Amino acid sequence: MKITKLSPDDEVGCAEAVAVDSAGWKLDCPEIVQHTPRTFANMLRYGWDLEPPQAYLARDGGAAVGVLTISVPEYDNTNQTWIDLKVHPDHRSRGIGSALVEYGEQVTRDLGRTMIGLGGIDLPKADAFARRHAFVQKAVEVNRRQDLAGLDWDLVQRMYDESLAAASAYELLHLTGALPDDLLEGMVAVTGSINDAPKDDLDVEDDVFSPERLRAYEEAQQKSDRTTYRVVARHKATGELAGHTVIAVERERPHLGEQHDTAVSRDHRGHRLGALLKSAMLLWLRTEEPGLTRIDTWNAESNDHMIGINEALNYRIVARFLDYQKTL
Numbered sequence: 001m002k003i004t005k006l007s008p009d010d011e012v013g014c015a016e017a018v019a020v021d022s023a024g025w026k027l028d029c030p031e032i033v034q035h036t037p038r039t040f041a042n043m044l045r046y047g048w049d050l051e052p053p054q055a056y057l058a059r060d061g062g063a064a065v066g067v068l069t070i071s072v073p074e075y076d077n078t079n080q081t082w083i084d085l086k087v088h089p090d091h092r093s094r095g096i097g098s099a100l101v102e103y104g105e106q107v108t109r110d111l112g113r114t115m116i117g118l119g120g121i122d123l124p125k126a127d128a129f130a131r132r133h134a135f136v137q138k139a140v141e142v143n144r145r146q147d148l149a150g151l152d153w154d155l156v157q158r159m160y161d162e163s164l165a166a167a168s169a170y171e172l173l174h175l176t177g178a179l180p181d182d183l184l185e186g187m188v189a190v191t192g193s194i195n196d197a198p199k200d201d202l203d204v205e206d207d208v209f210s211p212e213r214l215r216a217y218e219e220a221q222q223k224s225d226r227t228t229y230r231v232v233a234r235h236k237a238t239g240e241l242a243g244h245t246v247i248a249v250e251r252e253r254p255h256l257g258e259q260h261d262t263a264v265s266r267d268h269r270g271h272r273l274g275a276l277l278k279s280a281m282l283l284w285l286r287t288e289e290p291g292l293t294r295i296d297t298w299n300a301e302s303n304d305h306m307i308g309i310n311e312a313l314n315y316r317i318v319a320r321f322l323d324y325q326k327t328l
Contacts, residue, residue: 001065001096003103006055008044011037016064017057024086028121029319032143033296038252042224049217051075056103058096065091068100070107076208080325081108082117101133105328115203115327122320135324139200140301144315148286148293151314156282159312163276170242170273172280173232176288178218183232184211186241190232193243193263198302203325225251228260229288231281233273242268245277249289257289259297262306275309282313 006013015037025032035043044052051074058066071082083104087096101118108116118135120126130137179187188209195206221228226248233242243264249257264273285292297315299306 001058001060001099003056003058003068003100006044006057008041008052011041013057014041014044017055017067020057020064020067020088021086023088023090027089028123028126031145031318033256033258036252039224039250046220046223047071048220049075049213050220051216054107056100058100060091060096063091064088066096066100068104070104072111072113075213077205079113080115080117080204081111081113082119084119097129098133109328113328115325117202118324118326120322120324122322127322130322130324133326135326137322138202138325139323141298141321141323142301142307143318143321144297144299144307144310145318146295146297146310146313146315148282148295151282153286156279156313159275160279160283163272163279166272167233167276169236170233170268170271170276171236172276173234174280174284175230175232177222177228179214179230183241184214187214187232187244190241190244190263190265191261193265194261196263196266197306198300200300200302200323202323221248227251227289229281229285231277231284233264233268233277235268240268241265243273243277245281247281247285247295249285249292254289254291255293257285257292257295259295274306275312278309278313 006017008014018035018037018040022034025034044055046052053069053071056068057064058068066085066087068083068085073080081104083101085097085100085104105116118130120130188211191209191214192207218228228246228248230244230246232244234240235242245262246260247257248260262274262277296318297310299310301320
């Protein structure tokens, strides 16, 4: 078996990686939103915020049999890497997954890092695989999906009206794409509020945000051909930014949306801003993106407050994922 690093400009290699990945998800969880060759290549070019992962393709006798991606944080948590791997179902139980884990561990050592994380779907065989390689489970994440076709829009309107009444001291800004310069500094603090979300037992530092990182996020999303919609709550009396929510819509597959950040600053909690922001976003997208049919979101399973809002808005569970870590 040969493991080679993938370039985003390698159209054949990216297509092979997506084929392996899709075959694995078809067996493990068919409902997961899967990459296209285009979205996979863009991930390798731009990542989430111009911090793209590395990707490796395992071939055996010329056939693509496995894919490994390695995220290498540079903004924070610079002692760590995070790996994700998929083995084609036709080639499982042959040691390919183990070889990819070992490869990821060696890359981590070569980078001078001492901790490696692994994410995997909550299936018995996947859990046994992680534990066999001495990974320790530290957190549970849940992928939920909102079906807009089946959404009760009267409920959304009621949530908006009721939360707006509770948040009468605030006004909402609707922004597409890059933030205006005069909001950038204030949004750094709001974005940092995401660090209050549960981390369970993960050994991770808080995310570190800066104006440059927010601009990098905007650039990465735009270059990845996604339209970002942001609703921001601003305190009327002080002009202080209090919270925001962001959804990105693919242009290649405009029926797909992904919930990115939703956060409310500590000093502004208790005014139903989370419910206001999310309901306002839905009402806006109903007009701006009429082809949008579903939105996916990810939360720590222990994030009861956000999950409560999501479930009221017709989100249902697609899959549970387990996060593991290991010290090298």
